[in-house]
Amino acid sequence: MKSMNGAAQPMDPREFVLSDAEFERLRALVHRSTGIALSDAKRELVYGRLSRRLRALKLATFREYCDMVESGHPEELEALTNAITTNLTAFFREDHHFRQLAGEVLPQVLAERGAARRLRIWSAGCSTGEEPYSIAMTLRGAFAQIGEWDARILATDIDSNVLAKAARGEYSAEAAAKMPKDRLERWFKPGAGGSTFVAAQELKNLIAFKQLNLLHDWPMKGPFDAIFCRNVVIYFDKDTQRRLFDRMADLQAPGAWLFIGHSENLFNVSSRYKLVGRTAYRRI
Ligand SMILES: C[S@@+](CC[C@H](N)C(=O)[O-])C[C@H]1O[C@@H](n2cnc3c(N)ncnc32)[C@H](O)[C@@H]1O
Numbered sequence: 470m471k472s473m474n475g476a477a478q479p480m481d482p483r484e485f486v487l488s489d490a491e492f493e494r495l496r497a498l499v500h501r502s503t504g505i506a507l508s509d510a511k512r513e514l515v516y517g518r519l520s521r522r523l524r525a526l527k528l529a530t531f532r533e534y535c536d537m538v539e540s541g542h543p544e545e546l547e548a549l550t551n552a553i554t555t556n557l558t559a560f561f562r563e564d565h566h567f568r569q570l571a572g573e574v575l576p577q578v579l580a581e582r583g584a585a586r587r588l589r590i591w592s593a594g595c596s597t598g599e600e601p602y603s604i605a606m607t608l609r610g611a612f613a614q615i616g617e618w619d620a621r622i623l624a625t626d627i628d629s630n631v632l633a634k635a636a637r638g639e640y641s642a643e644a645a646a647k648m649p650k651d652r653l654e655r656w657f658k659p660g661a662g663g664s665t666f667v668a669a670q671e672l673k674n675l676i677a678f679k680q681l682n683l684l685h686d687w688p689m690k691g692p693f694d695a696i697f698c699r700n701v702v703i704y705f706d707k708d709t710q711r712r713l714f715d716r717m718a719d720l721q722a723p724g725a726w727l728f729i730g731h732s733e734n735l736f737n738v739s740s741r742y743k744l745v746g747r748t749a750y751r752r753i
Pocket of ligand 1 (some may be wrong): 503556559562597626628681682730
């Protein structure tokens, strides 16, 4: 490349330019549509993940991309959302919550509502499904009569790609290795190619996977005996978190449980839950 006076200029190694103004536009778009507050530190991540979208759409600039999404292309807004979400998860992540589910939540539900035989758990921000399948394994393992109950795990996420994978219930050997071997052998069978593991129908039968943006209206009425909303609100600003936990509290009866992520807390966010263990709360 040459400058106006003919001197050699170093080549910009970047394929696209993401200006401050375009980053701000993308940041506003993502915040409006998902609640995710992108910090300056996420600029490289945004560049990397959205460069792929520009290439796929054969666009030359981020400006064109911003124009396109802002002018209302629902399918591209979905692709943008899927590209920006962080989906890291694992089977039995923060295992103490599953021990509490078996040892405290289930006995409480049995004692208080054994006659109604109804159990509802919500995995809000379920990503690729490891969390709801871990809940299902815990319930089946701890309570043999669950099949005779009206028991359901609602598993929701905004990201349509991870949700499709969650519904398939097929996992790599690497993902499966995160769970104890006895559980893997009991609840999964080898996939068609031999290198993957597929969740048993008994687990799938307990779970309803649905796409749901936590910022939008929620179709469900509850009440939920337990809500797992872990490692989701960490990406939201405090006001969004306040509204979210207030709405969750509306879907729970006093005494019901809420589990949040290891680096999250409800201090200055919600006074409707009381802390009862490590990142474990009960509705007041
Ligand atoms: C890091 S994963 C957490 C998965 C699991 N709960 C765990 O703790 O292992 C966060 C998930 O929240 C989802 N998410 C982000 N914003 C959301 C929103 N507005 N509505 C619903 N889900 C959202 C993402 O798509 C992502 O799959």
